Amino acid sequence: MRPSTRSELLRKVQELGFACVDMNLYLDNNPEDKNALNAYNSLCSQFAQARCAYENKYGPLTNFGYAPSKYPWEWVSQPWPWDKEFNQ
Structure with missing residues (x-):
């Protein structure tokens, strides 16, 4: 079974x-x-x-240079995985 939702992929x-x-x-x-x-x-x-599948779809998991960025530079525009809003 392939993870389909953001939370499943993060898990x-x-x-x-x-x-x-x-x-x-x-x-x-x-x-x-x-x-x-x-x-x-x-x-x-x-x-x-x-990790690549998650980052390609939802953005980087860390800020240590492991994930390329799209133009324009955008760190995270959605809740972080540890934010309360992420799980809602």
Whole structure:
């Protein structure tokens, strides 16, 4: 199932980001686990795709230069994901 709404897509980004960090921590303690490394690389790819999909549709999630901008420069014109209005 592909996320269809803004909140569903953001949740997917959050879930994949959490999974990447979790696998990163596991690999810190088990660096020789090839299956875990393959899972980590797959999750990182899925995370990047989900983040790009969200940012292309709704704008950047961070202001650290990870997302290009359309002309004219526009940071965010809608509520931030953590704003109360976002979930209404």
